[in-house]
Amino acid sequence: MTATRFDLLGIGNAIVDVVATAHDSDIARLGLRKGGMTLIDAAQAVSLYDAMAPGIESSGGSVGNSCAVAATLGARVAFLGKVADDVLGRVFRHDIEAAGVHFPTTPLGGSEVPTARCLIMVTPDAQRTMSTYLGACVAFSADDVDPALVADAAITYLEGYLFDPEPAQEAFRYAARLARQAGRRVALSLSDPFCVGRHRAAFRELVRDQTDILFANEAEICSLYETDDVFAAAAAARAEVAIAVITRGAAGSMVLAGPVAVEVAAEPAQVVDTTGAGDAYAAGFLAALTQGKNLAVAALLGARAAARVIEHYGARPIGALDGLNAALAGLED
Amino acid sequence: MTATRFDLLGIGNAIVDVVATAHDSDIARLGLRKGGMTLIDAAQAVSLYDAMAPGIESSGGSVGNSCAVAATLGARVAFLGKVADDVLGRVFRHDIEAAGVHFPTTPLGGSEVPTARCLIMVTPDAQRTMSTYLGACVAFSADDVDPALVADAAITYLEGYLFDPEPAQEAFRYAARLARQAGRRVALSLSDPFCVGRHRAAFRELVRDQTDILFANEAEICSLYETDDVFAAAAAARAEVAIAVITRGAAGSMVLAGPVAVEVAAEPAQVVDTTGAGDAYAAGFLAALTQGKNLAVAALLGARAAARVIEHYGARPIGALDGLNAALAGLED
Numbered sequence: 324m325t326a327t328r329f330d331l332l333g334i335g336n337a338i339v340d341v342v343a344t345a346h347d348s349d350i351a352r353l354g355l356r357k358g359g360m361t362l363i364d365a366a367q368a369v370s371l372y373d374a375m376a377p378g379i380e381s382s383g384g385s386v387g388n389s390c391a392v393a394a395t396l397g398a399r400v401a402f403l404g405k406v407a408d409d410v411l412g413r414v415f416r417h418d419i420e421a422a423g424v425h426f427p428t429t430p431l432g433g434s435e436v437p438t439a440r441c442l443i444m445v446t447p448d449a450q451r452t453m454s455t456y457l458g459a460c461v462a463f464s465a466d467d468v469d470p471a472l473v474a475d476a477a478i479t480y481l482e483g484y485l486f487d488p489e490p491a492q493e494a495f496r497y498a499a500r501l502a503r504q505a506g507r508r509v510a511l512s513l514s515d516p517f518c519v520g521r522h523r524a525a526f527r528e529l530v531r532d533q534t535d536i537l538f539a540n541e542a543e544i545c546s547l548y549e550t551d552d553v554f555a556a557a558a559a560a561r562a563e564v565a566i567a568v569i570t571r572g573a574a575g576s577m578v579l580a581g582p583v584a585v586e587v588a589a590e591p592a593q594v595v596d597t598t599g600a601g602d603a604y605a606a607g608f609l610a611a612l613t614q615g616k617n618l619a620v621a622a623l624l625g626a627r628a629a630a631r632v633i634e635h636y637g638a639r640p641i642g643a644l645d646g647l648n649a650a651l652a653g654l655e656d
Numbered sequence: 657m658t659a660t661r662f663d664l665l666g667i668g669n670a671i672v673d674v675v676a677t678a679h680d681s682d683i684a685r686l687g688l689r690k691g692g693m694t695l696i697d698a699a700q701a702v703s704l705y706d707a708m709a710p711g712i713e714s715s716g717g718s719v720g721n722s723c724a725v726a727a728t729l730g731a732r733v734a735f736l737g738k739v740a741d742d743v744l745g746r747v748f749r750h751d752i753e754a755a756g757v758h759f760p761t762t763p764l765g766g767s768e769v770p771t772a773r774c775l776i777m778v779t780p781d782a783q784r785t786m787s788t789y790l791g792a793c794v795a796f797s798a799d800d801v802d803p804a805l806v807a808d809a810a811i812t813y814l815e816g817y818l819f820d821p822e823p824a825q826e827a828f829r830y831a832a833r834l835a836r837q838a839g840r841r842v843a844l845s846l847s848d849p850f851c852v853g854r855h856r857a858a859f860r861e862l863v864r865d866q867t868d869i870l871f872a873n874e875a876e877i878c879s880l881y882e883t884d885d886v887f888a889a890a891a892a893a894r895a896e897v898a899i900a901v902i903t904r905g906a907a908g909s910m911v912l913a914g915p916v917a918v919e920v921a922a923e924p925a926q927v928v929d930t931t932g933a934g935d936a937y938a939a940g941f942l943a944a945l946t947q948g949k950n951l952a953v954a955a956l957l958g959a960r961a962a963a964r965v966i967e968h969y970g971a972r973p974i975g976a977l978d979g980l981n982a983a984l985a986g987l988e989d
Contacts, residue, residue, distance in 0.1 A: 343754075344975040377724060377751035379970055380713040391710060410743045410770075418710035421676075437743075637712055641969050642677040 327507070329425070330398040330613035332476035334468070334498055335386030336460040336484050337404030338439040339411040342598065342636050343378030345444035350452050357446070360453040360515045362487060368456035371442050381637040382418035383441055385514055386482040388599050388638045391422040392606035392628055395640065396647060398613055401425040401472060405463040411438035412459070418639070428467055431459040443598055445636065451598040457488055464490035465497045473498055474505035477613050478536070480605070483514030486522040499533040510536035512605055513543035520546055536566040538605045544569055566618070570604050576626060578618045587622035590630035599638025603628040607647070662758070663731040663946035665809035667801070667831055668719030669793040669817050670737030671772040672744040675931065675969050676711030678777035683785050690779070693786040693848045695820060701789035704775050714970040715751035716774055718847055719815040721932050721971045724755040725939035725961055728973065729980060731946055734758040734805060738796040744771035745792070751972070761800055764792040776931055778969065784931040790821055797823035798830045806831055807838035810946050811869070813938070816847030819855040832866040843869035845938055846876035853879055869899040871938045877902055899951070903937050909959060911951045920955040923963035932971025936961040940980070
């Protein structure tokens, strides 16, 4: 492979998170699916926000989170995603650029459609229940994918959530095709078991035909292959992609790459809010991989990055990740 | 005194905070005064925001913070402060109303002036350096003060920062006068030593003539009475107000009320970000006082509320304060 300007190009929904605490009874009363992500419309976004406790806002979006963390870990990262030209859009841009991520996507203009937001309720067990209003994200299309940029990134990383906005699906497949044609690798996060359920056939095809590195948690990989047995699902993924990464919460993670299987324990953490754990894991994994580290080191850095994110409210780390950077530099190749 | 609808009416700047970490060298490079609050204009707000690390947004404002915490502790609270009719203004309204605070102020309309924001840089020693763009707050005027509301609150609580926007100064004195005329008490927070320095003569007059309960930290009380000796400053305050409350960070707090002096130790805490510590202390103190608790209990609840806020990023507690509520109920009168 020739050298590239970027290690990682993320393509995903550009979302601002609103995080507040809630009780299990609130989740039930509001008719939400605990632990899952539900798509909502503008009116629902208003009524649900009204029902929420006081919270904090921070930039989010699954692959957006991964990009911010990977850049903080020293990877050279670009991100494509659609915000509106409004306050939250500027907040999103500020945060991802301040993390060191190149973010060239033109904001959606001349429109009343605002920047997307995700209302996240965190229950006392640290689980997050998410309700997403996609807003400007639905306008992301193949026109926003710059072929030169895709060709100049070692890995193009796509989120399953992008299958929800219709024009983004097309952009998604287009980017994957461009990356493969340029001799680069395609990574995919399944994002959410219900998202997989909504688009299972398309996901199966994409995984089999266009994916090199697959990230999924247990529920997602089981949903993809329609089984209750995570090991059977993992075996199915192993047969289809070069690197299958299954995250298992407190049980750690496993990486399956042809003849190689690696298991890594979860890092000990005082869990406050699991939002962003999977995103941070993928960031650590991909940052290590693009710096030439082996799969075990990549899984370890993923676990460490995830531990740093779940100890506070919000999906992105607050403050520098200097300790992790040093850890990465010190680990064997 | 007759019974009132509200225990506490707060009047203050309605601000959304942007919190990010920074190094001491960043503070120096940007020409900021570490630990203080600097007023900035719209252009400076943009350039400073550009220079900040990725952060979180949350509702803020000194007395606004106190009102949200006091309401969470069970006090009946109203707040007056000016936001714009924009996204951040709606975030501010959501958060304070979700905390249970009555917030009747009409948003600023027909204008390009946005909701105020405070850019807060937190250094590794957990100190915060604040830069405030007052935005819509400067439009808060005596017209926004409802005399019936003031008369219906046991304590009207004012923040020193309100002296910075010109029309708010007048509203401030007007509200204090109305409260006294209705037989209610006036509480005042000095807010910031440099704010005191900007308006010292006016503050001295207000403390002497219109204040029943004064909150200040060591730097503020020393600035007010132009001395380096905090005990001399405290004695001067004791001679002028019914209850003088001096917060001293890790050294705890002292309450001086005529012949009574109370000292209370700080609560042990894992300090992450001291933003909002003084606001939370005042909230605990006033919530206890309006529920008929004595000064020692009030100081203790103040210390506990402060400890809960400094253990995470942002000025308001995340999640319920049930433990503190129970503590309050269990403490002697």
